[in-house]
Amino acid sequence: MSATFLGLPPFPEAARAAVGDSRTRQNLHKATHTIRGKRDAVVGELGEDWQRLRSQGERVKTHTLRHLDHYLEQLEESVQRAGGTVHWAADAAEANAIVTRLVHETGEREVVKVKSMATQEIELNNALEAAGITAYETDLAELIVQLGEDLPSHILVPAIHLGRAQIREIFLRQMAEWGVPAPPGLTDDPKALAEAARVHLRELFLRAKVAVSGANFAVADSGTLVVLESEGNGRMCLTLPETLISVVGIEKIVPTWSDLEVFMQLLPRSSTGERMNPYTSTWTGVTPGDGPQNFHLVLLDNGRTDVLADTVGRQALRCIRCSACLNICPVYERTGGHAYGSVYPGPIGAILTPQLQGMSSETDKALPYASSLCGACYDVCPVAIDIPEVLVHLREQVAQGPGHTDEKALMAGADAVFGSAKALDAVQRAAGAVGGNLPRHLPGMAGKWTDTRDLPDVPGQSFRQWWNKRDQQEEEGR
Amino acid sequence: MRIALFITCVNDTLFPDTGRAVVRLLERLGHEVVFPADQTCCGQMHYNTGYRRPAAKLAVRFAKTFGNADAVVVPSASCAAMVRDNYPKLGGNGSRLSRKMAQLGPRVYDLTEFLVDVLEVTDVGAYFPHKVVYHPTCHGLRFLGLGDRPYRLLRAVRGLELLELPGAAECCGFGGTFSVKNGDVSAAMGFDKARHAVGTGAEFLCAVDNSCLMHIGGTLSRQRSGMRIAHIAEILASTEKEYAHA
Numbered sequence: 001m002s003a004t005f006l007g008l009p010p011f012p013e014a015a016r017a018a019v020g021d022s023r024t025r026q027n028l029h030k031a032t033h034t035i036r037g038k039r040d041a042v043v044g045e046l047g048e049d050w051q052r053l054r055s056q057g058e059r060v061k062t063h064t065l066r067h068l069d070h071y072l073e074q075l076e077e078s079v080q081r082a083g084g085t086v087h088w089a090a091d092a093a094e095a096n097a098i099v100t101r102l103v104h105e106t107g108e109r110e111v112v113k114v115k116s117m118a119t120q121e122i123e124l125n126n127a128l129e130a131a132g133i134t135a136y137e138t139d140l141a142e143l144i145v146q147l148g149e150d151l152p153s154h155i156l157v158p159a160i161h162l163g164r165a166q167i168r169e170i171f172l173r174q175m176a177e178w179g180v181p182a183p184p185g186l187t188d189d190p191k192a193l194a195e196a197a198r199v200h201l202r203e204l205f206l207r208a209k210v211a212v213s214g215a216n217f218a219v220a221d222s223g224t225l226v227v228l229e230s231e232g233n234g235r236m237c238l239t240l241p242e243t244l245i246s247v248v249g250i251e252k253i254v255p256t257w258s259d260l261e262v263f264m265q266l267l268p269r270s271s272t273g274e275r276m277n278p279y280t281s282t283w284t285g286v287t288p289g290d291g292p293q294n295f296h297l298v299l300l301d302n303g304r305t306d307v308l309a310d311t312v313g314r315q316a317l318r319c320i321r322c323s324a325c326l327n328i329c330p331v332y333e334r335t336g337g338h339a340y341g342s343v344y345p346g347p348i349g350a351i352l353t354p355q356l357q358g359m360s361s362e363t364d365k366a367l368p369y370a371s372s373l374c375g376a377c378y379d380v381c382p383v384a385i386d387i388p389e390v391l392v393h394l395r396e397q398v399a400q401g402p403g404h405t406d407e408k409a410l411m412a413g414a415d416a417v418f419g420s421a422k423a424l425d426a427v428q429r430a431a432g433a434v435g436g437n438l439p440r441h442l443p444g445m446a447g448k449w450t451d452t453r454d455l456p457d458v459p460g461q462s463f464r465q466w467w468n469k470r471d472q473q474e475e476e477g478r
Numbered sequence: 479m480r481i482a483l484f485i486t487c488v489n490d491t492l493f494p495d496t497g498r499a500v501v502r503l504l505e506r507l508g509h510e511v512v513f514p515a516d517q518t519c520c521g522q523m524h525y526n527t528g529y530r531r532p533a534a535k536l537a538v539r540f541a542k543t544f545g546n547a548d549a550v551v552v553p554s555a556s557c558a559a560m561v562r563d564n565y566p567k568l569g570g571n572g573s574r575l576s577r578k579m580a581q582l583g584p585r586v587y588d589l590t591e592f593l594v595d596v597l598e599v600t601d602v603g604a605y606f607p608h609k610v611v612y613h614p615t616c617h618g619l620r621f622l623g624l625g626d627r628p629y630r631l632l633r634a635v636r637g638l639e640l641l642e643l644p645g646a647a648e649c650c651g652f653g654g655t656f657s658v659k660n661g662d663v664s665a666a667m668g669f670d671k672a673r674h675a676v677g678t679g680a681e682f683l684c685a686v687d688n689s690c691l692m693h694i695g696g697t698l699s700r701q702r703s704g705m706r707i708a709h710i711a712e713i714l715a716s717t718e719k720e721y722a723h724a
Contacts, residue, residue, distance in 0.1 A: 016662040330649045334666045370660065372653025372667070373526055374616040395528030407655075411524060415532045418487065418518040428491050448661030453668065453696030456492050463490045463497035467513045 002125050003151045008341035010366035018335040024161050028336050031160050032327045038273025039324060039380070046269075056262045058384040061318035064220075064253050065308060071220040071253045072299065078223025082285020084295040089247075095300050096127035099212065099245055102296050103133050106243050108210045114227060114234040115139030116214025117155060117321055118247045118300055120343045121356075124212065135212065136178070136204050138233040140197050147174040153337030153345060156271050156323040161336045164188040175200050201233060211237040211292070215248045216320065217263060218297075221256050224284040225297070228267060228277045235281045244283070244292035249300050251317040263320060266382040270322035303356035312393040316351050318383040325377035325387060331370060340370065347377035351390040359398060368394035406445060421464075428462040435460055479597075480510045482547035484540075484586075486557045487519035493688045499715035500553050500589060503602060506715075516543045522560040525568070527655045534568040534575070541565070541578040549596060550586045553711050555618035555686045558588040563621060588618065589711055590686055594627040600634045606716045607637030610708075611680040613671065613694065615687040616649050628686060628710055635713060641678045645670070652693035665697070672697040675705060682708045 008014060018024065043050050064071055076086045087102075089095035103111055111128065113119065113135050125135040125146075137146040141159040145152050148170040152158030159167070168188040175182040180200045186192055213234070215225040225246055227234050238244060254260060268277040286295050308314050326332045326346030337345030341363045342353040350367045359365050368391050371377075377387040399408075417423050435458055441450045449455065481504055485497045501511050521536030540561060544550050552558040562583045569575025593599055612632060618624040632640050651657070651667025658664075671694050675683045683698070685691050688709050695707035 012660050012662070015660060019662045019666045330651065330667050331660070331663055334663055368528075369656065372616075372649050372651055372656045372660075372664070374649035374653070375620040376616075376647075376649065379620055392526060392528065395526070396530050397528070399528030407527070411527070411529050411532060414519075414524065415535070418521070418532075418536055421516050421518055424487065424490075424518050431491065445658050448658040449696070451661060452665035452700065453693065454699040455696060456692055458492060459494050461494060463485050463494035464513075464515075466494055466498060467501075468515075471513075 002123075002129065002146070003149055004123060004126065005151060005341050005343060008338070008363060010362045011335075011339055011341065011370040012366060014339035014341060015335040015370075018339045023163065024336055025334060027161055027163050028333055031157065032333050035273055035327045039270060039327065042269045042273055042275055053262060053265055054382055054384055057266045057320075057382055058318065060254060060259050060262060061320075061383050062315075064255055065251065065314065065317055068250065068253070068308065071255060072250060074220040075218055075223060075253055076299075078219075078221060079285060079295075079297050080223075082223045084223065084285040084297055087296060087298045089298050089300050089302070091302050092122035095122050095247055095298055095302065096124055098298050099124060099247065100127060100131045100133065102243070102245050103128065103210055104131070106210050106294075108133075108208075110134040110136065110208060111210045111212050111245075112136050112138050112204050112208040112237045112241065113142070114211065114213035114237045115142050115158075115229065116212070116247065117343065118214040118249050119212060120152065122247070122300065122302065124247065136208070138201050138204065138237055139229070140194070140231055140233070143197060143201070144170060147171065147178060149174075151338060152343070154323060154326060155321050155344065155346070155348075156326075161338070164190060164193060167193055171196050179203055201236075205233075205236040205240055208237075208241050210243045210245070211241040213238060213244065213246045215246055215252055216267065217254050217260060218248055218252050219255075219257050219260065220253050222284055224257065224282050226260065227281045228264075229279045229281075230272060230277060232279050235279050238281050238283060239291050241292055243294040243296070245296045245298065247298045247300055249302070250304050251319075267320055267322050270320075270324040270380070270382040303358075307355045310355065313351070313355050313390050315385050316348070316355060316390060318385055319348050319352065320383060321348075322382055324380040324382065328376045328380045329371075330374065330376070331372060340367065342367065347371060347387045347391075348385070351385075351387055351394060354394055359394070359401070365398045365401070368398060410445075425462070425464055428464065431458045432460045432462060432465075434458060480512060480548055481592075482544055482550045483511050483513050484517055484520075484544065484550050484552045484557070484561075485513070486552060486554045488689050488692070489553060492692065493709065496553050496688055496709040496711050499709070499711040500551065502720065503711060503715040504551070506717075507597060507599065507602065509597075512547075514543045514547075520557040520560045522557060522564075523654050525560065525564055526653075530568065533564075537561075537565045537568045537579075538575055541575060541582060544586075545578060545582060547582075547585065549592065550582075551589055551592045552586065553589045553686070553709060554688065555588045555615055555622050555624065556689065558586055558591075559617040559621035561586050588622055588624065588686060590618075590624055590627045590631055591622065593631060593714075600630045602631065602634070602714050604635040604714045604716055605637050605718045605721070606635050606713045608682050609639045609641055609678075609680040610682045610684050610713065611641050611643040611675050611678050612646070612710075613643060613650065613675070613683055613685045613690065614646055615685050615690045618686045619647060624686065631710070631714060632684070638713070641680045643678060644674045650690045650694050652690045654689070657693060664693070668693050668697040672701065672703065672705075676703050680705065682706050682713075684708050684710050684713055686710050
């Protein structure tokens with residue numbers, strides 16, 4: 001069975017280990033800063049137009065989500081008209097059952113996969129494996145993660161946490177178990193690694209009769225699905241097999257073909273820092289004699305309708321999975337994706353995951369706090385999701401729930417102190433009397449501060465006291 | 479102009495020098511400063527941690543305390559941003575608080591905004607003969623959009639050599655309760671910020687927010703780096719006669 005995010009420790013705990021792992025931190029620093037620079041350059045060259053594009057992307061997505069019922073029905077009709085079959089899945093279990101049944105009906109025992117967050121979200125590979133079906137990831141980074149029995153740690157670059165020496169090791173150790181083995185003299189030269197993957201994957205592409213994909217966009221009026229990718233491996237999966245099954249979140253809809261124009265500019269620039277991605281594949285139902293002859297679209301809800309009901313949180317559904325927020329986030333840069341304990345890491349994961357799956361576990365409850373609220377994610381988001389606003393909104397829900405007794409007591413105390421200027425003055429006088437005699441290491445929550453940083457000395461006189469004295473002296477002087 | 483000072487709870491309690499510097503500076507520029515005594519805290523810590531109700535109570539207190547002021551000056555970008563960006567949301571649409579804040583919000587300024595936009599000065603007659611780096615805090619940079627205002631003010635200070643801080647736009651990792659809830663990540667971010675600052679060879683790290691400075695300064699102090707922190711108000715208030723950091 002493949003690895004799973006279930007049962008991983010809450011963010012602060014997982015982050016502690018990640019922060020201490022210097023090799024991973026180096027990999028992440030280098031990767032995120034490189035891609036940041038590329039993004040800045042290609043976004044910068046659009047000047048003022050970028051903000052206009054961004055607003056347009058936001059508008060299209062907001063409009064579509066507001067009329068999602070209409071566009072979903074339209075999409076269903078269009079796909080059926082084009083010769084495809086549409087399935088509706090309320091949750092992960094239903095989606096997995098549908099895909100498993102569809103694969104079984106082909107009589108095949110293996111599928112090739114196009115990189116897809118939706119199938120990660122429902123842990124499709126595990127479900128297929130349980131049903132005796134092998135799923136082969138064909139995206140290079142997904143392949144590395146799958147071979148390494150690891151978990152993806154980034155939306156766009158799932159193996160971002162690994163260096164090339166580690167990748168070489170994984171290829172040498174695992175490729176043979178899954179198909180064509182790695183060449184014995186394999187070096188960690190990127191070209192050699194890519195070539196080993198190419199040879200390994202080619203056999204699978206030519207052999208597979210069934211492919212599973214997601215989609216970046218689903219066009220309602222034409223029934224067209226769209227995948228953007230960099231390697232061409234996705235296109236191999238989308239065109240060679242006889243049967244294609246696409247699992248797509250219901251929020252992926254855009255109304256018309258011409259709406260794609262906006263996202264074809266927003267997405268590559270935000271994600272890979274390119275003006276255009278190398279491969280854009282579109283498919284509309286089936287075409288006799290060309291490409292897959294059976295096409296199934298599985299429309300996935302899995303919590304999305306609940307998110308839509310939340311007036312503040314629903315903006316998370318605008319997300320086009322570009323990863324710009326991960327790449328800019330100073331927290332993600334230092335912890336990597338695994339610390340988030342969720343398929344969607346980084347700032348978007350911190351608001352999307354707890355909304356999609358609810359906040360019953362400690363891991364889910366910790367996610368809205370996995371941010372310093374610096375706002376860099378909102379700045380770069382191509383569809384202007386105000387991630388800090390949603391984080392605070394979700395924190396309210398956590399704070400209203402049970403637990404956090406220490407924190408609630410602290411807040412109640414602060415409430416009392418700040419409820420009157422007199423009370424504040426009294427506390428300041430008491431603290432000022434302790435002055436510079438605070439212990440270097442404090443117990444409890446405050447210890448998280450004094451472990452690594454000094455506290456400032458409390459001055460003997462608050463500003464308020466100084467002001468009042470000065471005021472008095474002036475009065476007397478008059 | 480009669481200027482109401484919102485000192486903020488952190489400055490009031492831990493950094494009274496900053497408040498004194500603001501008063502000295504504004505009076506030197508010929509303005510009267512008043513200190514409405516009922517003020518306490520802007521409620522940002524409550525709000526950001528998910529405690530909306532107490533934050534709303536403090537918002538109402540603020541609106542009442544400062545409602546009649548011609549201008550409210552705040553020596554903290556994050557508290558100014560809290561008041562301007564979040565108070566209207568706290569009351570809800572059409573509430574009394576949101577109506578009041580629609581009037582009052584535009585009269586609330588971070589100190590550097592007030593100097594440059596309202597008083598229209600960049601040379602405040604300051605003297606500070608040191609090498610300085612400026613850390614643009616997240617609230618100053620992204621929420622208030624202070625832009626080059628602090629830099630313009632600092633460049634006009636006699637004797638001051640302004641050095642460039644690498645990775646300036648990156649968060650220092652304070653983030654209010656984030657600094658204890660996620661202490662390890664916060665410390666790692668603060669460490670990198672401190673490293674970049676020390677690497678410039680500057681003597682002072684300056685910012686518009688003492689909470690960020692407290693965090694970075696705590697790291698600098700633990701590392702015995704010798705680098706000191708200063709709120710921008712202290713630098714701008716400093717003159718040959720009344721020199722802040724002797």
